[in-house]
Amino acid sequence: MAQFPIHHKKCPYCGYKDFSKRGYFYKKSTKTYIPRFHCNHCNKNFSTRTLSPAFKQKKSFLNRTLCKLFAGGVSLREAARIVGCNYKTAYTRWVWLGTLAKDDVLSRKLRGQELEFDELLSIEHTKLKPLSVIVAVNEHYEIAGVKVAKIKAFGHLSSVSLQKYGPRPDEIKAKLPELLQEISSRNPNIQIIKSDKKLSYIKAVKKAFPKAQHLIFLADDKKEKTREQRYLNHNKRKFDPLFKINHTCAKLRDHIKRLTRRSWCTTKKSEHLELGLYLYIAKSNNFAFLK
Template sequence: PNQDCLFYNKNDHVIKAGFYYRKDDSRHIKRFKCKHCLKKFSLATFSTAYLQKKRRVNHQVRNLLSSGVSMRRIAILLDIHRTTVERKLLYLAQVARVKQQNILAELKNQVTHLQFDDLITIEHTKLKPLTVTLAVDKIKRTMLGVEVGTIPAFGHLSYKSVKKYGKRKCEHKATITKLFESIQKTISPDALIESDKHHFYASKVKKFFPKATHQQYDGGRSCIAGQGELKKKHFDPLFTLNHSCAMLRANINRLIRKTWCTTKNPMRLKDHLDIYIEFHNSVLLGHT
């Protein structure tokens, strides 16, 4: 606890110093003391929930955030303030990233069949679109990672976007680069990687996975309104990926196509995605 103490990492210099009752979750927390510098600390000192209040609702907030419930509705259901839900989102995202790293580190074998693609959503308005790059293990359906970045508006909205908000930075390539860097050690060098025929996917795959086989498929247009990821095909080679994207839209309120809830900050969308991915892998798929 006290890194200035020469004996802070020596177990024989630490003794018990009683306990205290934590009213927040009705637990008795043990205290300890260093015999050399006389500094005291407890089991809660190094916890990610240190100094946090309302610990009892953490698990419920995590489940509701991963089940299509908005942050305002969570505050109403749990009888807490909206600011509390915002703070829980940051904390749960931090915990989810650590758990996701542990899940990937504990995989018995490297991923041999990878699928990746982009999901388009918005930042408050359709004039400010965002790209969400997702990577999925086709065999086990494990969501390996996700990254969020800004992209300029396209089509008939591009002129209005530039006129109202100015030129928008394109982070599409940067998100794919960041995603591949984070999962590179998890993917087998000779893996089969599948995606659609985006014009720069091939160069990115070749850069990070030079020995892998990259198979690209034609992207199908949606034939049902609001079902962009669920293509009406006799055979969809990217079904696992498209199904995972559909689950993101179904279970993360701000990604639903017809919704009042929109993302105001791309970083909070990334936090929300990290929470759901850990929930998906550990609860829905049972990778604990």
């Protein structure tokens, strides 16, 4: 039997170990020779790239660079210009890489005994279609999970949104329990949960973590709205009990272009925004799903 890499101990099609070496083929994009094998049982050919997630991709070398750009505050069009590919290529890789990152993140166990969660507001193409991004972090500043929910327009835009786009679903009541149940299945040892005061939060936490202690903190209503006064010394000295989640949300605003305030980069599909968030979470794992 021919020598083969460790991850090819059997045929990927039939599972038998009876195969022989069948030369090489040249991959032009990476300028490397890839070993090819022939299965003597099912008479099919395969190579060391057959089981790779990037199988049949002509420019697989762009994946890691695009991941860093997507999670580094660069828009899709600008990322396509930087790596020298088409916008459609960058968009399809966003969806494909986000799907791989989501599967990789959800397959990992969570650590820690504390959890903080809050909502982050965004839009879906227009301010008349708001989105709520639910983010949860542990005491190690690791993002435990995210969910993107469609919500109804509020304030003076509610009537305009209803007239132009019709009734809009409010998914926050379903997405929040779903996120907490998902986190509970990955780490049932959470003992302390921190959040702001909201009735839906209290009910969802009791259902997902009945034995955990839920600490509720009120928002600072007297916070100055002037930009310059936010960074004065007396504001810096204030203790923020939800600093970890607020700090994480601020980083998400900076590192994901479509979440940046006062930006013309917007989300066209809410599910694709969620994939981008999981891609950002995978950044802390050094993109282990691409190895």
